[in-house]
Amino acid sequence: MNGLVYLSNVVTLELDQAKCNGCLMCTIVCPHNVFEIVGKKAVIMKRDLCMECGACDKNCREHAISVRSGVGCAAGIINGILRGTEPSCDCSSSGNCC
Amino acid sequence: MHSDYITGSLSTTAGNVPRISTAWSVNDILNTVRIRWAIGRMNYKVEPGLYAVGNPDNDSEVFVTCNFKLTFDHVRKALSGMNSWVLILNTKGINVWCAAGKGTFGTKELISRVTKLDLSKIVTHRRLIVPQLGATGVSAHEVKEQTGFRVIYGPVRAADISEFMHNGMKATREMRSVEFPVWERMKLIPVELSYGRYYLFLVPALFILLSGLNRHGYSLDLAFANGLRSAFNLLVAYLAGLAVTPMLLPWIPFRRFALKGLLVGWVAALALYLLHMTGSGWVETVSWFLMIGGLSSFLAMNFTGSTTFTSLSGVQKEMKTALPVQIAIAALGVVLWVISKFLSV
Known part of the structure; x- marks a missing residue:
């Protein structure tokens, strides 16, 4: 690796x-x-x-x-904090997604 | 819809199935380049359902994949010369691994497709070849219990399918492992760069505007001369975090991405300093080290989402300390930078 x-x-x-x-x-x-x-x-x-x-x-x-599985993604975690949800890479609104 | 890959139709006991080509058209190649630049990436889809490659019969294998066209293209190319079925799940145009993480490439969707398509009438065997990275969303034993189909996890990369089949449907350790070599990291750079395109124009524009400030009021000449220099420095910070750090990832010391980005940012700032791009006074020079370091560190940390080896717990741990520090040093940098405007002539 x-x-x-x-x-x-x-x-x-x-x-x-x-x-x-x-x-x-x-x-x-x-x-x-x-x-x-x-x-x-x-x-x-x-x-x-x-x-x-x-x-x-x-x-x-x-x-x-x-x-505990989830996205190891800083942007996703920030997203979660801003929306008050779990960390999520579901950022379809901005089109910014994995 | 792009559907030039459909070359005909095959009639089966459960209705007609579109037959697809395993070759890429010029359009497919051009679109692949376009998608790598994140243009229309969220809407690059294939209609979910069953497709035929060559002349499959009731004993041909069923390969399951997602409906992101880029993935679909790689799968059909890999199936060249193999009479087989391709079952496409509706992942809303997202790749297998990410969709599996969200659950759209998942047990429920797979079971419902197999049932709705009457797959057990089209094939007499009870095997589904699912890409290994789909395992994050698919529970093999649940699929077996509810449909009778056994999930066989295939290789990570579509290109290994042929070897996997020759190997008696056994994936070797290499086929099962996810690496993240330099060319794969480089393929991601265009997408990374494209995501920040709005900030890339907005922030430098703001800096150019503010560059006109001085103790005597406002000067357009200053805005122009110092503003372009500032915009260039910001671009360098941006590239340090989004392109250089990902590319050199394993060779940069530290495990934390924030520290990797900070280091690369400071090396870049040092280079700018030596090129006399950080202003004349020490206040502005320090401000550039803070701003470039903070920005590069933040952007590098965001690359964790594109990697194949960072865990949620790890990123959370890293962010807890890194994010406040990044915000603090970048903010301090901006304050010092504005102050420096009033210190110089």
Whole structure:
């Protein structure tokens, strides 16, 4: 990842290993290879690479993973503050959007 | 509607399906360039629904994608020579990943399309190939439960589809990983620049206007001479935050984008100082370091929304300290700059 790592120890990713059935889904959907399977159970190997996209949470049938997902976007967060809503990149009014 | 990609129609047990070309027309290429400059970007859409590539039959694979035309173009190009179905979800013209984050590329929309189109009559297998980045919005087990179709997550990039198929529908680690190399960052720069186009004219105009101020009143000559210099300095700050920082991202020290932008802004300010562009007195020089630093830092921080690796928690943490500091130093810079007008002759 040639230096493209964001802040350490901030993400909200949690894994309850007791619930994991080793289905591999989290290792498939994660765009940053955060998970690995060790002894038939998922393990968070690279926590700081997590970008909180929420794909693992959404695709974990056993609900073993939880993460507060959302847009990691300063403009989106400012948008949310100004409108009193959750951070949102839904900036269709100005056409400024990801 | 641009529909020169539709080349005919294929009749199926569940009605006629438009057949699409896998080649790009000159128009497609020109439009891609236009969209990269954010012109009409929010309205570059394809009609959602089912499309045919080549001569698909009831055993051909179904590739799911969004209705952003730029994405659609890449998908159909990647399917060249492959008899297949393309199922387009209505994401309101937004790309797969962003739409998945918002939920428009999501479980509900996928289930409703599959049901409404009677897909189980068109194909006899029960497989849907969904781009991996769609996983943020799609819950594979819910789709399976409600439609009987198994979601197979395909590669991140459409260009890898052919290799993915040859690999027995298994995505390699490379196909599953999102990188953010320099050419991808550079492709985003036109869009970044276009978003601020109004400020890019408004703020320098204001500075040119104010440049005429001096202790004797107002001078048009001053407004012209110093105003253009000020406008140029602002442009440099703008490019430092929006173009240089994104491009050199991994090579600039610090993890926080605000600090990366501040550093690049100050290097730019130093260069301007050495070129005698920051005025004669130290007050104006300091004011330029503050304004350029603050602006570049803020703009660089906003680039977090375009990256592929920043988390919401991280950006919130960074902003908590960065935003007040950016506002404070930029405001102090403006105040010092105005004061400097009355200090010089």
